[in-house]
Amino acid sequence: xxxxxxxxxxxxxxxxxxxxxxxxxxxxxxxxxxxxxxxxxxxxxxxxxxxxxxxxxxxxxxxxxxxxxxxxxxxxxxxxxxxxxxxxxxxxxxxxxxxxxxxxxxxxxxxxxxxxxxxxxxxxxxxxxxxxxxxxxxxxxxxxxxxxxxxxxxxxxxxxxxxxxxxxxxxxxxxxxxxxxxxxxxxxxxxxxxxxxxxxxxxxxxxxxxxxxxxxxxxxxxxxxxxxxxxxxxxxxxxxxxxxxxxxxxxxxxxxxxxxxxxxxxxxxxxxxxxxxxxxxxxxxxxxxxxxxxxxxxxxxxxxxxxxxxxxxxxxxxxxxxxxxxxxxxxxxxxxxxxxxxxxxxxxxxxxxxxxxxxxxxxxxxxxxxxxxxxxxxxxxxxxxxxxxxxxxxxxxxxxxxxxxxxxxxxxxxxxxxxxxxxxxxxxxxxxxxxxxxxxxxxxxxxxxxxxxxxxxxxxxxxxxxxxxxxxxxxxxxxxxxxxxxxxxxxxxxxxxxxxxxxxxxxxxxxxxxxxxxxxxxxxxxxxxxxxxxxxxxxxxxxxxxxxxxxxxxxxxxxxxxxxxxxxxxxxxxxxxxxxxxxxxxxxxxxxxxxxxxxxxxxxxxxxxxxxxxxxxxxxxxxxxxxxxxxxxxx
Amino acid sequence: xxxxxxxxxxxxxxxxxxxxxxxxxxxxxxxxxxxxxxxxxxxxxxxxxxxxxxxxxxxxxxxxxxxxxxxxxxxxxxxxxxxxxxxxxxxxxxxxxxxxxxxxxxxxxxxxxxxxxxxxxxxxxxxxxxxxxxxxxxxxxxxxxxxxxxxxxxxxxxxxxxxxxxxxxxxxxxxxxxxxxxxxxxxxxxxxxxxxxxxxxxxxxxxxxxxxxxxxxxxxxxxxxxxxxxxxxxxxxxxxxxxxxxxxxxxxxxxxxxxxxxxxxxxxxxxxxxxxxxxxxxxxxxxxxxxxxxxxxxxxxxxxxxxxxxxxxxxxxxxxxxxxxxxxxxxxxxxxxxxxxxxx
Numbered sequence: 011x012x013x014x015x016x017x018x019x020x021x022x023x024x025x026x027x028x029x030x031x032x033x034x035x036x037x038x039x040x041x042x043x044x045x046x047x048x049x050x051x052x053x054x055x056x057x058x059x060x061x062x063x064x065x066x067x068x069x070x071x072x073x074x075x076x077x078x079x080x081x082x083x084x085x086x087x088x089x090x091x092x093x094x095x096x097x098x099x100x101x102x103x104x105x106x107x108x109x110x111x112x113x114x115x116x117x118x119x120x121x122x123x124x125x126x127x128x129x130x131x132x133x134x135x136x137x138x139x140x141x142x143x144x145x146x147x148x149x150x151x152x153x154x155x156x157x158x159x160x161x162x163x164x165x166x167x168x169x170x171x172x173x174x175x176x177x178x179x180x181x182x183x184x185x186x187x188x189x190x191x192x193x194x195x196x197x198x199x200x201x202x203x204x205x206x207x208x209x210x211x212x213x214x215x216x217x218x219x220x221x222x223x224x225x226x227x228x229x230x231x232x233x234x235x236x237x238x239x240x241x242x243x244x245x246x247x248x249x250x251x252x253x254x255x256x257x258x259x260x261x262x263x264x265x266x267x268x269x270x271x272x273x274x275x276x277x278x279x280x281x282x283x284x285x286x287x288x289x290x291x292x293x294x295x296x297x298x299x300x301x302x303x304x305x306x307x308x309x310x311x312x313x314x315x316x317x318x319x320x321x322x323x324x325x326x327x328x329x330x331x332x333x334x335x336x337x338x339x340x341x342x343x344x345x346x347x348x349x350x351x352x353x354x355x356x357x358x359x360x361x362x363x364x365x366x367x368x369x370x371x372x373x374x375x376x377x378x379x380x381x382x383x384x385x386x387x388x389x390x391x392x393x394x395x396x397x398x399x400x401x402x403x404x405x406x407x408x409x410x411x412x413x414x415x416x417x418x419x420x421x422x423x424x425x426x427x428x429x430x431x432x433x434x435x436x437x438x439x440x441x442x443x444x445x446x447x448x449x450x451x452x453x454x455x456x457x458x459x460x461x462x463x464x465x466x467x468x469x470x471x472x473x474x475x476x477x478x479x480x481x482x483x484x485x486x487x488x489x490x491x492x493x494x495x496x497x498x499x500x501x502x503x504x505x506x507x508x509x510x511x512x513x514x515x516x517x518x519x520x521x522x523x524x525x526x527x528x529x530x531x532x533x534x535x536x537x538x539x540x541x542x543x544x545x546x547x548x549x550x551x552x553x554x555x556x557x558x559x560x561x562x563x564x565x566x567x568x569x570x571x572x573x574x575x576x577x578x579x580x581x582x583x584x585x586x587x588x589x590x591x592x593x594x595x596x597x598x599x600x601x602x603x604x605x606x607x608x609x610x611x612x613x614x615x616x617x618x619x620x621x622x623x624x625x626x627x628x629x630x631x632x633x634x635x636x637x638x639x640x641x642x643x644x645x
Numbered sequence: 646x647x648x649x650x651x652x653x654x655x656x657x658x659x660x661x662x663x664x665x666x667x668x669x670x671x672x673x674x675x676x677x678x679x680x681x682x683x684x685x686x687x688x689x690x691x692x693x694x695x696x697x698x699x700x701x702x703x704x705x706x707x708x709x710x711x712x713x714x715x716x717x718x719x720x721x722x723x724x725x726x727x728x729x730x731x732x733x734x735x736x737x738x739x740x741x742x743x744x745x746x747x748x749x750x751x752x753x754x755x756x757x758x759x760x761x762x763x764x765x766x767x768x769x770x771x772x773x774x775x776x777x778x779x780x781x782x783x784x785x786x787x788x789x790x791x792x793x794x795x796x797x798x799x800x801x802x803x804x805x806x807x808x809x810x811x812x813x814x815x816x817x818x819x820x821x822x823x824x825x826x827x828x829x830x831x832x833x834x835x836x837x838x839x840x841x842x843x844x845x846x847x848x849x850x851x852x853x854x855x856x857x858x859x860x861x862x863x864x865x866x867x868x869x870x871x872x873x874x875x876x877x878x879x880x881x882x883x884x885x886x887x888x889x890x891x892x893x894x895x896x897x898x899x900x901x902x903x904x905x906x907x908x909x910x911x912x913x914x915x916x917x918x919x920x921x922x923x924x925x926x927x928x929x930x931x932x933x934x935x936x937x938x939x940x941x942x943x944x945x946x947x948x949x950x951x952x953x954x955x956x957x958x959x960x961x962x963x964x965x966x967x968x969x970x971x972x973x974x975x976x977x978x979x980x981x982x983x984x985x986x987x988x989x
Contacts, residue, residue, distance in 0.1 A: 067788060067791060115783075115784035115785075115787035115788050116784075116788055117784075118780050118781070118784040119781055119784035119785045119787075119788050121758055121781070122758075124758050124777065124780065124781065125758040128756055128758065128777075132749070132753060135749055137749070152742070152745070152752070155742065155752065155756060155776070156739070156742035156743060158776075158780050159738065159742060159755075159756075159776035159779055159780060160735070160738060160739045160742060164799070166799075166803070166841050166842075167799060167803070170803050170806060170807075170845075171731075171732070172731075173810075174806050174807065174809070174810045175691060175692065175695060175728075175731035175810070176731070176806055177688060177731055177732040177733075177734060177735055178732060178735050178779070179734070179735065179778075179779050179782075181802070181806075182779065182782040182783050182786065183782050184802050184805075184806070185782075185786050185798050185799050185802045186782045186785050186786050186789075186798075188798040188801050188802045188805075189786060189789045189790070189793055189798040190789070192793055192798055192801070193789065193792060193793065215792075218792060219792055222788055222789055222791075222792055225784075225785075225788060226785055226788065226789075229781060229785055231782070231785070232785065
């Protein structure tokens with residue numbers, strides 16, 4: 011457009027007719043809050059106000075969340091309008107609608123509902139009323155609010171208040187508390203309807219009561235009732251809680267409108283799948299990239315979480331949590347933080363289970379229905395539960411069993427009989443290994459002190475841990491490279507002075523863009539760190555090697571992580587040996603070195619590699635089914 | 646005492662100003678909190694001294710003086726008396742909300758949907774959400790009431806409150822006439838309330854207090870029972886209007902109730918005549934509260950709950966039957982027919 015044309019349009023005075031047409035045009039193109047929607051809700055409000063039948067209250071409770079969404083829209087609309095008169099012109103039924111809602115106890119009992127309603131009223135209040143409509147609106151708003159807060163419709167109650175000197179507020183609170191107590195008592199009555207399904211038990215009541223409690227979830231006086239509802243054992247078929255109630259409680263809990271005790275939270279998770287999923291996903295946010303959680307921080311997060319305890323109490327919760335873990339794992343094989351989280355979660359779960367004094371084997375089997383049963387107990391047994399001398403033997407057995415399992419599946423693959431079931435078995439075995447990764451850590455530790463002839467099985471286990479799928483049959487070469495790395499490390503630690511070529515080869519293996527045939531840099535890094543700690547070499551020597559390799563490859567942060575998780579494991583397992591003190595001192599010294607290296611790094615120049623892969627979104631996880639073909643097509 | 650009386654006056658003035666003056670335009674959150682603080686103070690005064698006739702009178706006099714001066718200032722001023730002060734905060738609230746000059750910002754504070762934390766007791770209580778909380782409680786009661794029983798929580802609460810007041814009275818020096826005053830005042834509410842009133846009395850008599858106040862509760866329940874025995878028509882009303890299960894609970898709980906109930910039943914029986922046209926025993930008086938059938942059911946229920954009573958009552962009925970002639974024919978003696986109905 012030429013400048014002159016633009017200038018003309020800007021200065022052109024619209025004639026009155028044209029300007030009104032223009033504004034009409036604008037009106038039509040603006041997204042109007044349509045009158046039909048308001049009519050719909052007004053009709054609903056009229057119906058709800060009609061009779062005090064229990065089902066009108068029920069209907070209101072069922073519509074509560076949609077009603078609140080609509081009120082939010084209305085509120086935005088009201089706030090966007092320049093004046094109340096304009097609002098009333100656009101939506102003449104608005105006053106009637108809001109007025110009816112004011113007298114609907116479901117709406118006014120519900121905290122967010124009440125807030126939205128009052129905000130709408132405030133929105134319609136004009137500080138300086140411009141015309142009769144606005145003045146009238148102001149008057150009406152004051153009147154309605156006054157009535158709501160002060161009117162007493164129960165004559166007998168009023169008389170009692172006067173005769174006995176109990177003020178209205180106190181009286182109403184008393185009545186409410188009494189109601190809650192009465193309902194709570196009814197719920198508490200145990201039900202033995204397992205005997206005869208035709209027997210009317212009090213559990214029929216549960217659904218009705220929970221529905222009625224939808225607007226009351228954040229009311230402190232109703233807390234005992236909510237607690238009683240949540241803690242009802244679900245032994246009776248009729249003992250179902252309303253889904254709307256569970257959803258309302260979940261959202262109140264996550265927006266901190268209500269404080270729930272531990273057991274109540276566990277019960278909520280038990281009853282409501284969506285609230286459990288939300289809790290697990292918020293825990294998993296720690297392991298998203300860019301959050302930079304250290305192993306200590308992850309451990310602390312888990313210590314604060316109620317999820318392990320909930321899993322120990324209810325097998326069904328554990329199964330759901332595991333399914334979510336599986337989903338995440340399938341999306342991000344290389345995410346070391348995720349694997350560490352899962353490992354730590356499992357050990358917390360294990361501790362909680364022990365506290366509950368369950369018979370370990372029975373409940374274990376129930377908790378891991380999909381895992382290869384022969385591997386379950388051997389993997390689940392912690393290294394601290396057996397003498398250190400037995401570790402190697404045990405590890406070898408584990409490695410061989412897993413190897414056999416994967417070979418079976420891969421043979422089937424070669425025949426062309428690609429059974430998804432087979433791949434599932436391998437995946438499940440790998441998942442179990444992740445949960446019991448203490449054995450992988452033991453493998454790495456042993457590798458630091460192994461002879462060449464002993465390092466086969468631990469190396470295989472380590473490689474499998476980092477590369478469960480044998481994509482393009484790369485495992486063989488990955489193993490070869492892993493052995494190479496191990497060799498390099500051995501010679502580094504044995505030789506004086508430091509052989510430069512060996513260092514270089516190691517650094518190459520740790521490069522940021524690993525070849526598909528070479529093992530994960532994290533694998534090699536954990537080997538390095540374990541060598542530094544456990545190899546019989548002087549501290550200064552180990553430190554020099556660590557510094558050199560880490561410096562050249564730029565993996566300081568990752569090295570710190572590996573060292574921390576090693577320290578945490580040793581602290582936890584608290585296996586006392588003559589070596590313990592020496593080991594801890596050495597770890598501390600190495601940590602100091604690394605900390606200095608971190609500090610020396612220019613903050614602006616953090617070109618540290620992250621070995622954690624691309625982010626994932628919650629929605630993606632929930633949309634993707636839990637079961638997906640584990641093998642992805644590769645080159 | 647001087648200071649207290651002065652405070653009392655000041656609060657009465659505060660109430661008047663809050664309701665009628667445009668000064669409220671200047672109020673802010675602090676002023677509001679302070680106002681409610683004073684109102685609470687007066688409520689406290691009431692609960693401390695309303696039983697004490699001397700102080701009651703002194704306070705009343707002070708208020709009269711204040712009323713006089715306020716009447717001069719505010720046209721159409723309604724007097725306030727000491728007995729109104731139990732709900733001083735409520736009066737303040739009504740006054741404020743009806744005052745057209747109350748700034749909308751103050752209203753917003755009162756109606757703010759505050760988080761639960763704000764409602765805790767503190768020195769200068771935060772009045773944020775004061776009205777919101779009231780509305781929430783009232784609405785919650787309405788939401789839950791369809792789920793509760795016939796007698797309802799409000800009846801139980803009223804019964805409990807009645808008990809509390811009686812305990813208060815008795816512990817404070819036992820002015821028995823005041824007991825009657827309180828209980829009688831319920832009757833004054835008119836016919837409509839009487840059925841409800843029976844439920845309240847029953848609830849009051851059935852309240853159970855597990856704490857140390859059990860002795861006080863027994864004393865006040867006794868007091869109530871004594872009053873009840875003097876009020877025959879209330880007793881009869883209770884026996885006819887209340888559900889049988891409730892009456893039986895009362896009979897099991899209080900011996901006096903059991904005996905009173907038994908007496909009422911016997912009185913009902915003695916008021917019956919045999920009607921040839923209906924072929925049944927009916928009450929002679931114009932308002933027939935109970936049928937013969939129902940009377941039998943009452944007796945049976947009472948015996949089921951209190952088996953020890955059966956023998957004595959049957960003996961008594963027998964004696965009465967004998968005095969009536971001891972005939973074996975139906976329709977001649979209500980006692981005989983009653984006996985045979987019970988023993989069927």
